[in-house]
Amino acid sequence: MLTTKNKKYWKKNLSYLTILLFIWFVVSFVFGIVLVDELNSIRLGGFKLGFWFAQQGAIYVFVILIFVYIKLMNKLDKEFGFNEL
């Protein structure tokens, strides 16, 4: 049974997914691969920035993305009464 409440919850979930996956794509595929040469002209201490994204930065952002998603969804579940004890 598809209630409006369920629909609203799903829509909100999809909007979170879109934003987070956009960031996921940008830090790895755009910064780490497509624009790597351009970013390499910028330095981050001993690192070239593009290289740093490909071998370090993207991974840190991935971890942060999942934890942000956990936070957002736990809040959303509570709001809709879908959280379980």
Added chain:
Amino acid sequence: MSIQVWTWILVGITFTLYIGIAIWSRAGSTKEFYVAGGGVSPLANGLATAADWMSAASFISMAGIISFNGYDGSVYLMGWTGGYVLLALLLAPYLRKFGKFTVPDFIGDRYYSNVARSVSVFCALLVSFTYVAGQMRGVGLVFSRFLEVDINTGVIIGMIIVLFYAVLGGMKGITYTQVAQYCVLIFAFMVPAIFISIQMTGNPIPQIGFGGADENGVFLLDKLDGLHKELGFAAYTSGSKSTLDVFFITAALMVGTAGLPHVIVRFFTVKKVADARKSAGWALLLIAVLYTTAPAIAVFSRTNLIETVSNKEYATLPEWFSNWEKTGLIQFNDKNNDGKVQYLANANDNELIVDKDIMVLANPEIAQLPNWVIALVAAGGLAAALSTAAGLLLVISASVSHDLIKKMINPKISEKGELIAARLSAVVAVSVAGYFGINPPDFVAATVALAFGLAAASFFPAIVLGIFSKKINKEGAITGMVVGILLMLFYMLKFKFDWFGGGTKEDWWFGISPEGFGTVAMFLNFVVSIIISKFTPNPPLEVQKIVEDIRIPSGVNAAHEH
């Protein structure tokens, strides 16, 4: 104490620990055997997933591959971590809500068809077997180098250990041994990395250290780029693969990671949907510790290697050089008879060949660390290989006893009968894996790439579409999976095994390597599934209800009764 004595002690202690855990946590029901009873805490599941995921390849080979390929090695770093974002956001919570035991369970129910179920059982077995052979080989290698037993004896010892806790404990035993194995492997990986980082840059954190400078204030990466230029190699930080190929390989590894059945099934073991998300977060955090350290080790060991051997008198080289020369993994051939080692990119003048796989294993010796650290690396390599092998064996045994026997051949089988079948198929699976470990097919390396490509081309689209669309029907999903797998198999066989007329790099379609082709096959799977579903009847209403139900996290226990 010698390295060998230390290795026996550390390996002995860790193996005793694994067996003890297995006895304490043996499985009594099919639910315990397949999904550890469904009550694993998110942190424990994160630890187990991390150990399950990080194989002999991650532990032993990856840093070495990066060390030799520089920037090009990034595909593994981003590919094998980025997949967890897809898992956490697109798959894990919904599959947990669905609440069955295996991936073919989901595909079979969602696409209301035993054909779909059979196709996915076939893929799961193919992916898992290709992957597990490499693990047993890794076990044999570590045994033979550090304990100086024959490779085959090493494989057999490894088989007995895995057999013991996988068969006895099922998923429950595996989960808790994997928790212990994560701790062993990460400790073994980090200790030498921290030592070497302090030695080379004065910074105890390798992730920051490899962006640091040496005692003369020259940044390590600039120095390495300079060394590479002198010797004729491509600059370490820029690499030589085409951008397009790097893009496709990274995507194939990410999607393949998210589609691997032994990883997905781990998320069936937690209590509720929120825990599935949380344990994916823990898993990636714990994996990231190793994956962000590996590129640092790569830079340290590359610099160390070049500075220690390049243009040095062969007679004055340190002891580790001749130790590894004996194993055949380092080869020196003094072509111009000047008594010095010329290590150059130009194959005609180059006198030194170093096997990629030894960088992590030899690193502590090159950096002159104490013997117990070297022994620790051996124990860590074993933990990495055994934990992954066990996870894969469980997928194989569940595919046979649950998906094939219980769901298709004999639905009336009793709980006890199914449990016996599960244990028997685990025994058979271990034996087959051991056989491949002792008689490795030449194509082990190639088939690991094949495993990712296949998982990307088959499972990922079927599962994602099954969750995010109510309109995809069995006709669409089955055709999509079959087309995806066949195309991927064709491309791999053609360009890796010289079938269908073979071909070289110049013949690659759009310049995409077989490793990256999984991405193309995955796209085709998506397109075919969507188009065919448009022109065939919608799925039945009860299936559409399942889809609506898995999108809502509450009510897990109600959905679990079956």
